[in-house]
Amino acid sequence: MTTTTVEEMAAAFKEMGTPFIVGHPGGESVELMEAAKAQGMRFILMKQEVAGAMLAATWGEITGSPGVCLSTRGPGATNMVNGIAHAFLDRAPLIAITDRYSSPEQEVGIRQRLDQQAIMQPIVKWSTAIDAKVIKQQLRRAVRIATAYAPGPVHFDLPQSETKKPSGTSQNLPKLMPNYYHPKPDPRGIENAIAMINAADRPVLLVGLGTLWDNACPAMVTLAEHLGAPVLTTSKCKGAMPEDHLLRAGCIIGGLIERDLVSKADLIITIGLDAVELQPKGWPYTTKVLSFANHPSLDALVACNEEVIGALDPLLTAITENLPQGSGWGFDAAKTFRDRVHTALDTPATGLSPQRVVECARAIMPRDTIATCDAGASRLLVVQKWQSYGPREFLTSNGLGSMGFAIPGALAARLAHRDKPILAFTGDGGLLMAVADIHTAVRENLPIIILVFDDGEVGLIRTKQSIKGIDPYGVHIGGIDWEHLARGFGANGTNVDTEAGLIAALEQALKSNETTVIGVKIDASGYVDQFNALREL
Structure with missing residues (x-):
C-alpha cells in the first residue's frame, strides 16, 4: 500500500513512542496534522512556538523518544528558535518541523521566505528538506541523530509540494528505533x-x-x-x-x-x-x-x-x-556540605522568604512530585532546597538557562506522568514569558500547579546590579493580581503572603487536581547574601 509523505511521518512519530505533535501550525502543515489525527495522535495547540518546542524537548528528555513540534514558515520558524536552542544545549531529543513554500514559490517569492535551514543549522544536530522519495531514510536518520549521544534536535523543512506525494519505496531499511547492544566490559x-x-x-x-x-x-x-x-x-x-x-x-x-x-x-x-x-x-x-x-x-x-x-x-x-x-x-x-549550604541559604527575611517557600512546598507536596524550575534568582534556591527522589523528577533549562521554561516543561511532565503531581517553580518574569499557555493547560486538561515567586522584579539581574554596586534600574515588574490573571484563563488562582496561606493553597491545589496559579509575595532581600555565599558572580 502506497503512503504519502505526511502519512509516513505521522506513522513514524507514533512508532517511536511520541503520541502527539505540539506547536502552532501553518497552512502547509495541516496535511501532517490530518495524517497524525488518522493515526490517533493528539495535536496540542500552543500559544507560542518557543513553548511548543520546549514542551516537545522536555518530553524527549523524560521519555527518550524525540518530541515533535512544528511551526509555520517565516515568523513561526524564527519564533521557535529559542525552544530548539534549549533542546540543543540541554541535550533533549527533538524533531522540529517548519513549513516551507514549494520549490517554485521558494525561488521566485520573497514574502515570509527565509533560509530556515541556515537559521537552524547552528542549533541543531542535522537539518534537511523533506523529499518524498527518501522520507523513510530521512526519518530513520533523524531518530538516530536526535537520540545519539549527546541527544539533541534535528530539523525538517517541509515544502508544501512534498506533503501529499507518494513516499518512495526502499529495500532493507533499518528499524526506525535503533536497538544498540552493549557487551559487558572486558x-x-x-x-x-x-x-x-x-x-x-x-x-x-x-x-x-x-x-x-x-x-x-x-x-x-x-x-x-x-x-x-x-x-x-x-x-x-x-x-x-x-x-x-x-x-x-x-x-x-x-x-x-x-x-x-x-x-x-x-x-x-x-x-x-x-x-x-x-x-x-x-x-x-x-x-x-x-x-x-x-x-x-x-x-x-x-x-x-x-x-x-x-x-x-x-x-x-x-x-x-x-x-x-x-x-x-x-x-x-x-x-x-549539606549543613553548610543550609546555613548559607538561611538568611533573615521580613515576611516569607523564597527559601521558606521551597521548604513549605516540599513538606506539602507528595514524594513523587515532578518539579520544573525556571531560570532566575529563585532557581539557585530551588536547586538546593527542593528534594527529588528519582531520575528526571526535576526538570530545568540549564544548558541554555532560558526563562519561560517552567510551564511548558510542566505540561510535558503531565503528558508523561498522568498520575503524579506536577509543580512548576517560576518567577514573575518567567511566568509572563509563557503566561498564555496557562490556557493550554486548562483547555488540554493538563492540570499543573504553578508557584510564582513574586518579588516584583527581574530578581537575578537586580541581584547582579546590587553585587556590582549599581542601583536597581530597568528590572521592575510588580502589580500583578495572579488570582484574576489565572481565572481569566479558566484556571484557579490565589495570592498568598504567609506560610499558612501558602500551605493551604498547595493543599487545595492538590485536592482540586486542576491547573492552579499560586502567586507568593516574597521578601527577596536575601538573594545577594545567598549568591555571595554559594557562587561567585
Missing part, C-alpha cells in the same frame, strides 16, 4: 580505572546527564555506596541519587562552597558529566580526575587524567564488582 579494559580508585582513600563522585541517558542511576548509587563516596550532581541530575540518601551532598553550581568538599577528595570520579552542565570557567581542581562517559568529550572538555568510554550501566557495575569496600568518608563529608 576486565582488562578497566584495569587502569580500578587501579586509580584503589589508590584513593577519599573519592568524590560528580554525576552528570550521561548517567540518565544510560539508565545508570542505580549502578551509580551502588558504586557510591560501595566506596562510601559523597555525590554531587548537576542540576539536571537532581534525583539521580535520592536526595534523602546520606551520601548525597548536593548540586554542582560552579560556586566556591562546593570547592571545599571537592578539594578534600584525592580522586574526582566524573560519571556522564557533560561540559554544558558546568559554568564556563576554568577547571579549579588539581586533583586527579577519572572520567566515565558514554561518548567522548569533544567540546569544552571536562578535565580528566583517564577517560573510560562505554555504556555506563554495565561499565559502573563491572567497576564496582572489581573494587574492595571504600573508606566511607563520604557520609560525614556529604552531611557537612
Whole structure:
C-alpha cells in the first residue's frame, strides 16, 4: 500500500513512542496534522512556538523518544528558535518541523521566505528538506541523530509540494528505533580505572546527564555506596541519587562552597558529566580526575587524567564488582556540605522568604512530585532546597538557562506522568514569558500547579546590579493580581503572603487536581547574601 509523505511521518512519530505533535501550525502543515489525527495522535495547540518546542524537548528528555513540534514558515520558524536552542544545549531529543513554500514559490517569492535551514543549522544536530522519495531514510536518520549521544534536535523543512506525494519505496531499511547492544566490559579494559580508585582513600563522585541517558542511576548509587563516596550532581541530575540518601551532598553550581568538599577528595570520579552542565570557567581542581562517559568529550572538555568510554550501566557495575569496600568518608563529608549550604541559604527575611517557600512546598507536596524550575534568582534556591527522589523528577533549562521554561516543561511532565503531581517553580518574569499557555493547560486538561515567586522584579539581574554596586534600574515588574490573571484563563488562582496561606493553597491545589496559579509575595532581600555565599558572580 502506497503512503504519502505526511502519512509516513505521522506513522513514524507514533512508532517511536511520541503520541502527539505540539506547536502552532501553518497552512502547509495541516496535511501532517490530518495524517497524525488518522493515526490517533493528539495535536496540542500552543500559544507560542518557543513553548511548543520546549514542551516537545522536555518530553524527549523524560521519555527518550524525540518530541515533535512544528511551526509555520517565516515568523513561526524564527519564533521557535529559542525552544530548539534549549533542546540543543540541554541535550533533549527533538524533531522540529517548519513549513516551507514549494520549490517554485521558494525561488521566485520573497514574502515570509527565509533560509530556515541556515537559521537552524547552528542549533541543531542535522537539518534537511523533506523529499518524498527518501522520507523513510530521512526519518530513520533523524531518530538516530536526535537520540545519539549527546541527544539533541534535528530539523525538517517541509515544502508544501512534498506533503501529499507518494513516499518512495526502499529495500532493507533499518528499524526506525535503533536497538544498540552493549557487551559487558572486558576486565582488562578497566584495569587502569580500578587501579586509580584503589589508590584513593577519599573519592568524590560528580554525576552528570550521561548517567540518565544510560539508565545508570542505580549502578551509580551502588558504586557510591560501595566506596562510601559523597555525590554531587548537576542540576539536571537532581534525583539521580535520592536526595534523602546520606551520601548525597548536593548540586554542582560552579560556586566556591562546593570547592571545599571537592578539594578534600584525592580522586574526582566524573560519571556522564557533560561540559554544558558546568559554568564556563576554568577547571579549579588539581586533583586527579577519572572520567566515565558514554561518548567522548569533544567540546569544552571536562578535565580528566583517564577517560573510560562505554555504556555506563554495565561499565559502573563491572567497576564496582572489581573494587574492595571504600573508606566511607563520604557520609560525614556529604552531611557537612549539606549543613553548610543550609546555613548559607538561611538568611533573615521580613515576611516569607523564597527559601521558606521551597521548604513549605516540599513538606506539602507528595514524594513523587515532578518539579520544573525556571531560570532566575529563585532557581539557585530551588536547586538546593527542593528534594527529588528519582531520575528526571526535576526538570530545568540549564544548558541554555532560558526563562519561560517552567510551564511548558510542566505540561510535558503531565503528558508523561498522568498520575503524579506536577509543580512548576517560576518567577514573575518567567511566568509572563509563557503566561498564555496557562490556557493550554486548562483547555488540554493538563492540570499543573504553578508557584510564582513574586518579588516584583527581574530578581537575578537586580541581584547582579546590587553585587556590582549599581542601583536597581530597568528590572521592575510588580502589580500583578495572579488570582484574576489565572481565572481569566479558566484556571484557579490565589495570592498568598504567609506560610499558612501558602500551605493551604498547595493543599487545595492538590485536592482540586486542576491547573492552579499560586502567586507568593516574597521578601527577596536575601538573594545577594545567598549568591555571595554559594557562587561567585
